[in-house]
Amino acid sequence: MNIKKIVQEAGAAEKKNQFDAALQILRSGLKQFPGQQELIMAFAHLHEKLKKYPEAHSIYAKLVDKEGKTSPAAALGLSRCLLGMSRFEQARKMLTPLYQQNPDSAEVLIGLARCAQHRGDLADAGKLLDQAQRKEPDNKQARHERARLQIANKAYDDAIATLEKNIDRDDLYGDSIDLWIETLKTQKRELYQREKLREFTRKHPQRPEFIFGLGLTYSRAGEIDNARDALGKASKMLPGNFRILYELGAVERIAGNIEHSNRLFEQVLELKPDHAAALRTYGLELKYSYGDKEFTRLNTVAAELSSLDITEQLQMHYALGKAYDDVAEYPTAFKHYAVGGLKKRKQDVFNEQASARMFDIMKALVNRESMAKVEQTGCSDETPVFILGMPRSGTSLIEQILSSHPDIYGGGELKYITSAMENIDILERRLKLGDVEAAFPYDLSASYEQRGQWYVAMLKSLAPKPYKRMVDKMPGNFNFVGLIHAILPNARILHSRRHPVETCLSCYRILFAEGHQWTYNLNELGRYYRRYWDLMKHWREQFPGVMYEVRYEDNVNDVEGQARALIDYLDLEWNETCLSFYDTDRPVMTASASQVRKPIYKTSMNRWRKYETYLKPLLDEIGDLVEQYEAELELPQPQQQ
Numbered sequence: 001m002n003i004k005k006i007v008q009e010a011g012a013a014e015k016k017n018q019f020d021a022a023l024q025i026l027r028s029g030l031k032q033f034p035g036q037q038e039l040i041m042a043f044a045h046l047h048e049k050l051k052k053y054p055e056a057h058s059i060y061a062k063l064v065d066k067e068g069k070t071s072p073a074a075a076l077g078l079s080r081c082l083l084g085m086s087r088f089e090q091a092r093k094m095l096t097p098l099y100q101q102n103p104d105s106a107e108v109l110i111g112l113a114r115c116a117q118h119r120g121d122l123a124d125a126g127k128l129l130d131q132a133q134r135k136e137p138d139n140k141q142a143r144h145e146r147a148r149l150q151i152a153n154k155a156y157d158d159a160i161a162t163l164e165k166n167i168d169r170d171d172l173y174g175d176s177i178d179l180w181i182e183t184l185k186t187q188k189r190e191l192y193q194r195e196k197l198r199e200f201t202r203k204h205p206q207r208p209e210f211i212f213g214l215g216l217t218y219s220r221a222g223e224i225d226n227a228r229d230a231l232g233k234a235s236k237m238l239p240g241n242f243r244i245l246y247e248l249g250a251v252e253r254i255a256g257n258i259e260h261s262n263r264l265f266e267q268v269l270e271l272k273p274d275h276a277a278a279l280r281t282y283g284l285e286l287k288y289s290y291g292d293k294e295f296t297r298l299n300t301v302a303a304e305l306s307s308l309d310i311t312e313q314l315q316m317h318y319a320l321g322k323a324y325d326d327v328a329e330y331p332t333a334f335k336h337y338a339v340g341g342l343k344k345r346k347q348d349v350f351n352e353q354a355s356a357r358m359f360d361i362m363k364a365l366v367n368r369e370s371m372a373k374v375e376q377t378g379c380s381d382e383t384p385v386f387i388l389g390m391p392r393s394g395t396s397l398i399e400q401i402l403s404s405h406p407d408i409y410g411g412g413e414l415k416y417i418t419s420a421m422e423n424i425d426i427l428e429r430r431l432k433l434g435d436v437e438a439a440f441p442y443d444l445s446a447s448y449e450q451r452g453q454w455y456v457a458m459l460k461s462l463a464p465k466p467y468k469r470m471v472d473k474m475p476g477n478f479n480f481v482g483l484i485h486a487i488l489p490n491a492r493i494l495h496s497r498r499h500p501v502e503t504c505l506s507c508y509r510i511l512f513a514e515g516h517q518w519t520y521n522l523n524e525l526g527r528y529y530r531r532y533w534d535l536m537k538h539w540r541e542q543f544p545g546v547m548y549e550v551r552y553e554d555n556v557n558d559v560e561g562q563a564r565a566l567i568d569y570l571d572l573e574w575n576e577t578c579l580s581f582y583d584t585d586r587p588v589m590t591a592s593a594s595q596v597r598k599p600i601y602k603t604s605m606n607r608w609r610k611y612e613t614y615l616k617p618l619l620d621e622i623g624d625l626v627e628q629y630e631a632e633l634e635l636p637q638p639q640q641q
Helices: 003-015 019-032 037-049 053-063 072-084 088-101 106-118 122-135 140-152 156-167 174-186 190-203 208-220 224-237 242-255 258-271 276-283 293-302 310-326 330-347 352-365 368-373 395-403 416-421 448-460 475-487 500-508 522-542 552-557 559-569 576-583 607-614 616-633
Strands: 384-389 408-410 469-472 492-497 547-551
Touching: 003 019, 003 037, 019 037, 037 053, 037 072, 053 072, 072 088, 072 106, 088 106, 106 122, 106 140, 122 140, 140 156, 140 174, 156 174, 174 190, 174 208, 190 208, 208 224, 208 242, 224 242, 242 258, 242 276, 258 276, 276 293, 276 310, 293 310, 310 330, 330 607, 352 475, 352 522, 384 395, 384 448, 384 475, 395 408, 395 469, 395 492, 395 552, 395 559, 416 448, 416 475, 448 469, 448 475, 475 492, 475 522, 492 559, 500 522, 500 607, 500 616, 522 616, 547 552, 547 559, 552 559, 559 576
Parallel strands: 384 469, 384 492, 408 469, 492 547
Antiparallel strands: none
């Protein structure tokens, strides 16, 4: 077989998404024709397409002669790999002479635009992209970089429209799908995203990227059967694709199929041993020991930590924190949590002033006096049950216990209530909760009853049959207790409480999938906790008897007694299945996915003491609240109103 034929066969396999076969064809060709430039270029480019940038860079480097010279095509390949590895300054130095040789090369201009954007020169990046797009108006990479620039300038709607030009076509640009999905996620436009993906899937049924994207959307919404079906179809179209296998593993973990989930993560790690997210998620179910295979594998990848991109570094820091906690090396464990938190805070902006302002607005607007003046009644439906409180305070455990009852459906962490309350009238004020998809447009001025009815309809649409009670376990709904009671006066509201430091430390040690930016700095975390504490005090004082309060420590010490009291509060008949909550087969979307499927263990209390030395910034913020809570624990559980 000649060289041209080898390249053609590899290209044909690649078009069928048979990437392993394409790599093997080129590998065999290089054994037959060692050092042949066309084969080396094709081999490097395929690694690059698979985002194996370090490997691709090493292959392209074989085309550099002893004097450091190479062809423009190989130099471009090397620069693309450097960009892929976030080594922007090195990429710029390689692209500059290429630009001098050929100032009209769209690919060179696009690469330089990426470098300019990275150093913060958005104006220069825009000029370079203008030049590239004048040269090649339909260049998909240039359009993709234009969208990145629009996002940097906060022109999100423009970016979404730009990306869709790269997506809604037979020869789509794969990276644009990822960026489109991420942008819509940050803009809270999940409903739009789902409908567009369904549209794209119908128009382009042979494109696995759309089916994969739809599977991700279903997974994030907790629609496990739909997610499993879509991701399974995508996996059949792209067998051995580690991204799809990882998401399938994540879905099975949510569904409670931990062994199956781990097998999928093991497949991912066979294909990509440095897959940081798989290492972290797989490690959540392990008990690491010095010298074991998993501990060694994790630290082997950690040796190259600086070569990973920032998202992978974050995953690795939290994976290493868990591993070193398991082997009781607490100083090392905490260092990884602290460094991971620092990097996460740099990546995700947290506006503490805006966050604090929302707490103040709630206390000022939603109180006994103001709500008494609102001449509206809400929806009288008794189905909704809200479990709320700080994240990691035991909300998942309560939901799992309740959902074990045959008359209760656990809906998980739902975002409907904020959509229902967006633009709500409180006397002469219109409440803006922020960047959420509103159920009712601003100019409609929907009534409290309409808002409650919309919420109930959305809640009931989740279940395959009618239930007497349905649970919404979004912890952050603690912000809206007074409003929830206004639009759903017969809803049950459960407030889960846990030791302040246990709660905060557990938050600090988690890499959340989205939001919770206040958890990555101990001082900010402490101040946020104090605002939460004060707001819950406000709700108790202004709306007495509206919340049923549950302490995590009481649940641990008296499972049956507390479970019976909860069921009684929901006005249902007791059922013994509530005591076998760990056997209940239902999706759990939170970091507690595996814990709630195990019997309660008392080692979950007082774990914070092993990190006490490092928690001074947190204790400085909430030390008095710790004393108050610990004093409460010494007293009998108060009677609920």
